[in-house]
Amino acid sequence: MQNNAILINAFRFILLVFLQVLLLNHINFLGYINPYVYILFILLFPLNGNKGLLIFLSFLLGFSIDVFGDSGGVHAAASVFIAYIRPWILKFSFGISYEHNNIKLYKTSLAQQFTYIVMMVFLHHIILFTLEIFNLSHILLIVKSTLFSGIFSIILLMSILILFSRKN
Amino acid sequence: MQQIIFFFIRNKNFLLFGLLFLISVYLTVQTHSYHNGKYVSSANFLSGNVFSAKSNVTGYFGLEDENKRLTQENIRLRKQLENLKSIANPSTLDSTILPSGYVFRNARIINNTYSKSKNYLTLKKGKKDSIKIDMGVISSQGIIGIVNATSENFSTVQSILNTESQINARLKESNHFGTLTWDTKNPNRVQLIDIPRLAPVTVGDTIITGGKSTIFPEGILIGTIEEFNLDGDANYYDLQIKLFNDMTSLKHVYVIENTNKEEILQLENEVEHAE
Structure with a gap:
């Protein structure tokens, strides 16, 4: 990674943590629906960057959210999981050769971006809510929270990507 | 030996993932048991100061x-x-x-959650202000929760909106005791279970704390009965309680210290050991 990329990612990390814990954790749309936009860091991490580093940084990211939210390690677990599984999802969304072609996320088609985000968000949320609720008798609550929070997160993440894409 | 090293190098991402995932799950399980003490809580230096800076702005x-x-x-x-x-x-x-027998201390809430299944509040007072674990927390309108972690300047409170919370409560009119729980559905409604069938229950009756624990004094307001059903065996009532507190907009609270607590606990321990 170049110096520039390191700076951008460090800045993004801090900004997303603060955005999440100070604003997005308190939206409580319809009583309990919150978007989890901080995973944008994992989504935007250089696609051919070091995988071990990404896993470690994702742990730190999730852990910071947990410290602020008193949620033990649920965000850390969910973040580490999607960071580990990301290469396979990238392959699925952008084709087998994404690594060699040096693909940039904002240069791919909207449909490909959408597949990528939807898969990452739902995997993240299902682990997050399963661990947070930690009770199989509340499975309906887990599915409901995953679905609604997931849709909210996807809408926000797609908007952010479209707004900040540098196509021109 | 070389093969073992190669194995580690080849699978280093998986091993790193596995290790960090296990740590996270361990930290999660830790929060599910109340008495184990928590390593990670928002009552630490960093998040405490961030939250109190935020509350300085939004407090107005x-x-x-x-x-x-x-x-x-x-x-x-x-x-x-x-x-x-x-x-x-x-x-x-x-x-x-x-x-x-009770000392009241005021404190300001700097962070409050109510949309998860296990909710906590953060207070801007800690060990330095004599806040200790297991003290009760109330607002001007009723019960809020119990202190479950403290640091030098901050403390976290396990809210009554937490599936782990079990607080002793009774009907104001008839002295019948039950346990206060939460079903995660609505932040302004909690459940009172194990009220015996012979208790006279009517909608609108007031529920107060029972005074059977050393945490809350007797008679702290909780809420009113909104709805009641007999449970499966039809021996106990399940009551739906509407809280007096609006748990979604809390600012200032009182932390209660029971000065006789140690004596009571010591006595109870002695009796238990004597048997």
Whole structure:
């Protein structure tokens, strides 16, 4: 990674943590629906960057959210999981050769971006809510929270990507 | 040996993932047991200061409502005071302070959650202000939770909106005891279970704390009965309680210390060991 990329990612990390814990954790749309936009860091991490580093940084990211939210390690677990599984999802969304072609996320088609985000968000949320609720008798609550929070997160993440894409 | 090293190098991402995932799950399980003590809570230096900086800004938005609530509490306390004056001799009341056994401390809430299944609040007072684990927390309108972690300047409170919370409560009218729980559905409604069938239950009755634990004094307001059903075996009532507190907009709270707690616990321990 170049110096520039390191700076951008460090800045993004801090900004997303603060955005999440100070604003997005308190939206409580319809009583309990919150978007989890901080995973944008994992989504935007250089696609051919070091995988071990990404896993470690994702742990730190999730852990910071947990410290602020008193949620033990649920965000850390969910973040580490999607960071580990990301290469396979990238392959699925952008084709087998994404690594060699040096693909940039904002240069791919909207449909490909959408597949990528939807898969990452739902995997993240299902682990997050399963661990947070930690009770199989509340499975309906887990599915409901995953679905609604997931849709909210996807809408926000797609908007952010479209707004900040540098196509021109 | 070389093969082992190669194995580690080849699978280093998986091993790293596995290790960090296990740590996270361990930290999660840790929070599910109340008495194990927590390693990670928002009562630490970093998040405590961030939250209190935020609350310094957002604290101004609800001041009018907060004032109204405090005035209402003052009116209620004044009424009680007048009642007491008419009972007791005023000259003795003025010069002596009755040893009540409870010390109240005020604190400001700097972070509050109510949309998860396990909710916590963060207070801007900690060990330095004599806040200790297992102290009760109430607002001017009723019960809020129990302190479950403290740091030098901050402390976290396990809210009654937490599936782990079990607080002793009773009907104001009839002294029948039950346990207060939460089903995660609505932040303004909790459940009172294990009220015996012979208790006279009517919608609108007031629920107060039972005073059977060393955490809350007896008679702290909780809420009113909104709905009641007999449970599966039809021996106990399940009551739906509407809280007096609006758990979604809390600013200032009182932390209660029971000065007789150690003595009570010690005595109970001795009795248990003697058996």
